[in-house]
Amino acid sequence: MALELHVWGPAFGLPSVDAHCLAAIAYLQHAVPRGKWRLIASSNPALSPTNELPALRHGKDWIGGFRNIFHYLAQCSAGEWVLDAGLSEQAAADCIAFSSFVESHGQPLLDLSLYVSTQNYTAITRPVYNTIQSFPLPYLTPPTIRAAAKERTAYLGLSSLDIDSDDSVPKDDKSIIPESLRKPRATVSNVLASTPETAARIRLDALATNFFEPLQLLRGKKRFFVSNDQFTSLDCLALGFLSLMLLPELLQPWLAKTMTSKFPDLCAFVEKNKSACFGEVELQDAFANEAAEKRTNERDLLPWQAPARGSPLTVGNAFFTSMADNIPIIGQLRRNDRMRQFSNKSADETTAWRRLTMVGSIVGAVGLFIGFMFHQGFITLPPTHEEEEKRRGLDDFGEAGAALAALASHMDSEANFQRMQEQRMRDPIVEVDVEVDPLKA
Amino acid sequence: MPAAVDAPEETLLTSAATSFSQQSTKVKDLFSIPPPLKKLFDKVPVLVYSPNPLPQRTPKSARIPSLYVFSTAKDAAAGRPSFNPTCLKWQVSLDGCGIGRGEETDAQLQTFLNIAGVDHRLISSNNHASPTGVLPFLLPTVHASASFQDSILPIPSNKLVKFATEHGAKVQESPSMRYEAYQSLLDHRIRNAWLYNLYLERENFDAVAYKLYVLPTSTNPFVRASISYDLRIAAEAELLKHAPIIDIDDLYSEADKAFEALSVLLGKDTWFFGGEKPALFDASVFAYTQLLLDESLGWKEEKLCRALRRRDNLVQHRQRLLVKYFGG
Numbered sequence: 001m002a003l004e005l006h007v008w009g010p011a012f013g014l015p016s017v018d019a020h021c022l023a024a025i026a027y028l029q030h031a032v033p034r035g036k037w038r039l040i041a042s043s044n045p046a047l048s049p050t051n052e053l054p055a056l057r058h059g060k061d062w063i064g065g066f067r068n069i070f071h072y073l074a075q076c077s078a079g080e081w082v083l084d085a086g087l088s089e090q091a092a093a094d095c096i097a098f099s100s101f102v103e104s105h106g107q108p109l110l111d112l113s114l115y116v117s118t119q120n121y122t123a124i125t126r127p128v129y130n131t132i133q134s135f136p137l138p139y140l141t142p143p144t145i146r147a148a149a150k151e152r153t154a155y156l157g158l159s160s161l162d163i164d165s166d167d168s169v170p171k172d173d174k175s176i177i178p179e180s181l182r183k184p185r186a187t188v189s190n191v192l193a194s195t196p197e198t199a200a201r202i203r204l205d206a207l208a209t210n211f212f213e214p215l216q217l218l219r220g221k222k223r224f225f226v227s228n229d230q231f232t233s234l235d236c237l238a239l240g241f242l243s244l245m246l247l248p249e250l251l252q253p254w255l256a257k258t259m260t261s262k263f264p265d266l267c268a269f270v271e272k273n274k275s276a277c278f279g280e281v282e283l284q285d286a287f288a289n290e291a292a293e294k295r296t297n298e299r300d301l302l303p304w305q306a307p308a309r310g311s312p313l314t315v316g317n318a319f320f321t322s323m324a325d326n327i328p329i330i331g332q333l334r335r336n337d338r339m340r341q342f343s344n345k346s347a348d349e350t351t352a353w354r355r356l357t358m359v360g361s362i363v364g365a366v367g368l369f370i371g372f373m374f375h376q377g378f379i380t381l382p383p384t385h386e387e388e389e390k391r392r393g394l395d396d397f398g399e400a401g402a403a404l405a406a407l408a409s410h411m412d413s414e415a416n417f418q419r420m421q422e423q424r425m426r427d428p429i430v431e432v433d434v435e436v437d438p439l440k441a
Numbered sequence: 442m443p444a445a446v447d448a449p450e451e452t453l454l455t456s457a458a459t460s461f462s463q464q465s466t467k468v469k470d471l472f473s474i475p476p477p478l479k480k481l482f483d484k485v486p487v488l489v490y491s492p493n494p495l496p497q498r499t500p501k502s503a504r505i506p507s508l509y510v511f512s513t514a515k516d517a518a519a520g521r522p523s524f525n526p527t528c529l530k531w532q533v534s535l536d537g538c539g540i541g542r543g544e545e546t547d548a549q550l551q552t553f554l555n556i557a558g559v560d561h562r563l564i565s566s567n568n569h570a571s572p573t574g575v576l577p578f579l580l581p582t583v584h585a586s587a588s589f590q591d592s593i594l595p596i597p598s599n600k601l602v603k604f605a606t607e608h609g610a611k612v613q614e615s616p617s618m619r620y621e622a623y624q625s626l627l628d629h630r631i632r633n634a635w636l637y638n639l640y641l642e643r644e645n646f647d648a649v650a651y652k653l654y655v656l657p658t659s660t661n662p663f664v665r666a667s668i669s670y671d672l673r674i675a676a677e678a679e680l681l682k683h684a685p686i687i688d689i690d691d692l693y694s695e696a697d698k699a700f701e702a703l704s705v706l707l708g709k710d711t712w713f714f715g716g717e718k719p720a721l722f723d724a725s726v727f728a729y730t731q732l733l734l735d736e737s738l739g740w741k742e743e744k745l746c747r748a749l750r751r752r753d754n755l756v757q758h759r760q761r762l763l764v765k766y767f768g769g
Contacts (some may be wrong), residue, residue: 021655045685050684050685050686050688052684052685052686064686065688065691067691067695068688068691071694089705090705092702092705093701093703093705093706094619094622094702096626096699096701096702097623097625097626097699097702097706098622100622100626100629100630100695100699101621101625101626103624103629104625104628104629105621105625107683151682152682152683153594155493170760181670210621212617213618214618214620214621214622218618218620218622222684281680318654346535361663361666441464
């Protein structure tokens with residue numbers, strides 16, 4: 001059974017747009033003999049149990065994530081397909097430590113350069129997904145990836161690179177000089193601030209240098225990073241990250257610029273190993289059908305296999321899945337579900353109990369809240385009671401009530417009398433004496 | 442006749458001045474108070490009260506800087522290790538690891554340095570007390586000579602090294618190219634496993650984190666439930682930032698490999714990177730090893746602790762630091 005490596009599709013002349021996918025491709029290229037594995041640019045993370053690419057398919061087993069893949073390869077080949085075997089103790093330790101370093105420090109740089117920076121993202125990165133995914137998906141995937149990238153880099157305080165969601169209102173100028181007469185002042189900071197990338201240039205440079213420097217020092221004059229003759233898993237990772245930093249032609253190429261100007265050794269490493277590992281990758285290589293495969297096989301280093309052409313049903317399914325993941329509460333629930341399935345912890349008694357107590361506490365809280373609303377008078381019951389009370393009037397007060405009622409009736413009668421008098425005043429009866437003089441008549 | 446020549450210019454100037462002043466008074470008039478109101482206001486003088494004194498229980502400005510950490514009041518008074526890795530790291534550092542004693546030239550400096558070595562106060566606190574929302578932070582001493590703003594501003598943990606250098610302490614910067622890489626092991630691989638181990642491993646959360654972080658904050662069961670829920674969700678969100686899913690086996694196996702790498706790095710040396718005395722990196726490692734090896738915390742799920750116990754030299758490294766700064 002041939003292994004199938006599913007990855008994000010090719011871009012920038014590289015076989016994948018994702019650094020971990022590139023690392024996995026490089027690993028399989030070096031570790032697994034040709035013909036035993038195929039490379040499929042399926043670009044659908046839902047295939048993998050961990051919901052990430054790269055994912056390796058071996059018969060019915062799916063393994064997701066770069067580290068899991070190389071652990072699995074070591075297992076299923078009984079220790080044959082391992083790149084890190086036979087390293088000295090110190091080299092193995094370096095390999096572990098620098099792998100962590102490359103992932104933790106390289107990922108934010110790639111995030112900033114490819115996804116957070118608005119210019120690069122809209123002009124270069126987003127269009128890439130149009131070429132590697134089928135129709136409705138490119139509307140959903142890149143924004144999701146970008147949101148994750150922004151979240152990962154939030155701690156660096158460089159969100160100014162993203163000018164799409166810049167909500168700072170242009171400052172109201174208090175000057176009394178009208179707009180048309182003002183001269184733009186060419187201060188140094190004005191010149192520098194023409195794009196957010198140049199404004200943040202110093203920070204970005206420092207970040208990039210902090211990443212490249214230890215790597216360059218580690219490699220020194222060796223052929224690979226930890227050893228002179230052995231291509232290790234660290235080299236795979238470094239190749240994946242460094243090539244994505246160097247090769248894409250971006251509108252804001254600060255990362256590539258820093259790398260070429262200060263660290264030519266690393267650039268040389270990327271150029272050399274990239275052509276050795278991946279060769280020249282064209283977009284159609286990945287999606288070539290059976291007929292064209294012969295032709296590509298001859299000049300291509302990678303065992304591409306065209307991804308299964310998705311029927312409208314599968315594409316629609318993928319579309320709605322990723323849409324559901326983006327809806328706030330439902331997406332969270334789905335993620336939790338996935339996690340539970342993955343961690344293999346079935347809903348045992350404790351979780352059932354916990355759910356029960358949770359439901360109970362929610363009911364209690366809602367009850368309390370409604371009670372509070374009543375207490376505060378935000379809600380009132382229909383006023384049947386009150387009307388009844390009104391009808392009963394002063395009878396409720398006992399003897400005092402009776403006295404009051406007498407008083408009230410007295411007042412009532414007085415009022416009535418008054419009213420009658422007023423009535424009388426208003427249309428007074430005019431008494432007319434009519435004298436009839438019978439004599440005259 | 443200079444006066445005659447000057448005269449027209451002068452008039453010009455004065456007329457210009459008056460027209461300008463007229464204009465400016467016009468503008469001023471728009472914003473000035475109408476006279477009747479002004480009269481009224483004049484009759485009501487503005488009285489500025491002197492600032493209220495601080496409440497009685499406010500800590501008096503101490504003669505020594507105070508480090509605010511996650512701890513219990515009793516432990517803080519006894520100077521015992523904090524139960525939060527970041528706090529513990531800085532606690533150890535201030536205890537004299539990275540911040541050695543520099544040239545003691547003036548009296549003020551000397552006070553501080555005595556403190557940086559041994560004598561800072563530990564104060565049990567929580568992150569609501571911190572201006573940045575994170576513990577630890579250091580509240581420096583108030584010097585009579587220093588201006589008000591300078592002396593009173595608290596120092597967050599990422600500025601502690603700078604603060605110490607400014608006050609004359611010598612901070613050893615390890616020149617090794619491996620420093621950053623192995624630091625990333627601690628900051629990512631081991632920290633992620635630690636987060637899972639403490640917050641998301643149900644048994645450990647109930648046995649350890651609940652007691653340390655939740656119980657002291659409130660006695661109300663609803664508040665407690667909500668706080669523990671928040672803590673767990675925050676830990677989960679932190680882990681999900683870097684991976685689409687929390688892969689438990691991967692977390693633990695990566696932490697195991699990280700301990701292996703650290704153990705190789707330490708080798709047979711007494712301190713990391715062959716230093717003669719402990720430095721910041723030793724403190725960072727100790728922050729995790731101490732807490733994982735501390736029997737009194739009562740871990741229930743001990744996967745991570747077992748991974749650490751297999752590395753003998755790391756266990757001994759922890760022991761050395763414990764003896765040196767906490768008296769065993």
